[in-house]
Amino acid sequence: MNNPAESVFPQPLIDAFARDPATPAFEFRSQPVPRGEVLELVRRCVRRLRAAGLGPGSGVAIGTAVTPQGFAAQIAAHLLGCRVTGLRPGLTPGQLLYVISQDTDAVLADESTTTEALASAAKAAGAALVDVDRDLVEGPDPEGAQPRPDDLTARARPDDYGLVTLTSGSTGHPKRCAQTYRALAAHWSWQPAALWSERARELADCYRRYLVFGTLTSAVMLEHLALCLLSGGTAVIPEPPVSFPQTWARHRITACLCTVPRLYQVLETLREAEQGGEPVDTSSMRALLVAGSPLPPHRLGEATDRLGPVVFQGYGQTETGMLTLLTPRDIAEHRGRVLDSVGSVMPGVDLSLRDPAGKPVAAGTPGEVWVRTGGAMSGYLGEEEQTREVLRDGWIRTRDLATLREDGYLRLVGRAREVIFVNAILHYVGAIEAALAAHPDVDEAYVVGAPDEATGEAAHAFVVPAPGRTPDPEDLRAAVLAELGEGAPPATITFITAVPVAPGGKPDKAALRARVPGGGGDAEPPAPAGEPERA
Structure with a gap:
């Protein structure tokens, strides 16, 4: 398994931790957790999940808080070859029931996340509800959970589904984007030797102290945890609540994922600091990766001016992972020409712009973004019609419209359905x-x-x-x-x-x-603080 392309996910991570057991994998609420200690947590979880009858093809839903124990439980489920579904925060009781009812054998949670809705959904679906701390990590091993030499050896079947990531569910129940173990192993972020380009390494070098929050189970979080952990960095899990940019200063964060609304919040805080508000030290930041929705060029320029040469802009989807990347070097060298772009194509990604008939368009002509990458999803589980709409002969239709000029930078112009x-x-x-x-x-x-x-x-x-x-x-x-x-x-x-x-x-x-004025007309400018806005 020396060839990364032949490694079974998540074996590269296990091997990296074994080579460097003393370096902290996590800093959990200001306490370092060495990689060797995380491996021991993974071993315990592997033994106890295996003793519970879980193995290749078993369905495991994970809804833990962001903790080293929750991470260890997920990695253990992957080592056993389970199909892991991440229960992201904010799912409604109906959505929980729908997701857990889809061939789930066990739900992994902890005391802070075991809500009545979660317990009820697990019971209704006939899935075992497992407390990660009490049942997998603490105390002596139960009968049948004996150590084995291969406890830390990945044993997944390559074509089994390895990770199921949920979409937003804005149209009803969330779609379940499924990646096989083969796709997870082929993803660029898990192959430093083979697929980390100069731009990817530029990003990874900044992930010395990477802020982790929200959930550990999404595809994008795994993607960037890989960048951090496989490059020798430490994933920082701070005390709640997480605030931006104050948490960066408090924990000397060097890398963070950031949605566009959160970036606006950061910029507003920095503006207030300039006008006499409480100052915030953002000097530790080396990579602020902005993604999730379009960022206007003037706001990208403002972010670069206020934060320095640390702002990256990425473009991708749950179904595909990150597809393009705009780096601070790109902005420094070509500022006026690239602020309206989302960067150039990542290694291992084939990208084509197509017309409505699926034919390639000329350079500079708007077209729908079609992509092909080894790490992409295989489809939406249980949604054959929607899968056929999106997957075409190995290509994924993103439904995003863009132009791609001779300079190699992708510029988004809208959504095909919006x-x-x-x-x-x-x-x-x-x-x-x-x-x-x-x-x-x-x-x-x-x-x-x-x-x-x-x-x-x-x-x-x-x-x-x-x-x-x-x-x-x-x-x-x-x-x-x-x-x-x-x-x-x-x-x-x-x-x-x-x-x-x-x-x-x-x-x-x-x-x-829902706020569209029923009778037309314009709203007045924002009311002063403390007064309601009028439409």
Whole structure:
């Protein structure tokens, strides 16, 4: 197994920990947890899960808090070849029941996460509810949990499903994105020798103290934990609550994943500090990776100016992992030309822009992003029709629209399904948002569509004004008209102080759509603090 491409997931991590047992894998609430200690936790979990009858093909749902014990339990389940489903925070009781009812043999949780809804769903599904601390980590091994020489040897079958990641569930129950063990082993982040490009190593070198929060079970968290742990870094799990950017300063964080709304929160805090507020030291940060939703060029520029050459921008999906990366070096060398891009293609990723018929488009022409990568999902479990829509001859249709010019940088222009038909003419939401965000009076812009008696559908914009500015709605409409033509200008423009955020950290478009004014007209600029906004 010296060839990384032949290693069974997660064997590269086990081997890396065994070679360097004294280095902290985690810093848990300010206490170091060496890699050798984590391996011992994994051994205990392997023995006890195996004694409970779990092995290749068994279904395990994991809903622990972010702890070294929870991480060890997940790695143990993978070593045994189980199908691991991550129960992300925020699932409703109905969603928990739906997910756990899908061939789950055991639910791993802890005292802090074992809610009545979780226990009820496990019972209804006939799945064992296992407390990670009490049942897997603490006390003597139960009968039948004898140590074996191969406790730390991965034994998964390559074509079995290894990781199931849940989508947001905004359309009802969450889709279950399934990756095989073969795909997990082939993912670029788990192959330092074979697939870490210069840009990937530039990113990994910054992950000396990587902030971990939210959940350990998502595909993106595993992707970046691999970067941290396989490069010798330490994953920092701070005391709750986590606050941005204050937690960075308190724990001297060097790397962090960041959604766009969270970045806006950080920038607002830094603005307030400049105006006499409490100062925050962000000098330890080396890599702030922003992803999850589009970031307007002027905000990327502001982030770079305020934080220094530490801002990366990534693009990817739950179904594919990270596909492109824009680095601080790219920004320093080509600033004016790349702030509107999400970077260039990652190693091991084939990317093609296609027209609606699935044919490649010319360079610089907008098209749907199709990708092919060894680490991508195999499909949505139990959703054959949706799988057929997205998977085409080994390619994944992302439903994102973009351009790819001769410079090799990808520029997103919208979502293939996020469109508005005004008088039967198609308008892309992303293009309208970009036109609004380019106005100097606008800090952030979000657009949703809604039925309209006169035009069939109409665009409705929600705008966060730039600090100290009072945008004129007609000026904003004129800017959109000049850029995109008739039908694109929003029917209403509502001024807000901040965008609502969905549980996954992205802007909550459904919440905005619910606020579309029924009778039209514009909202006034944001009310002073303590007064309600009026629409």
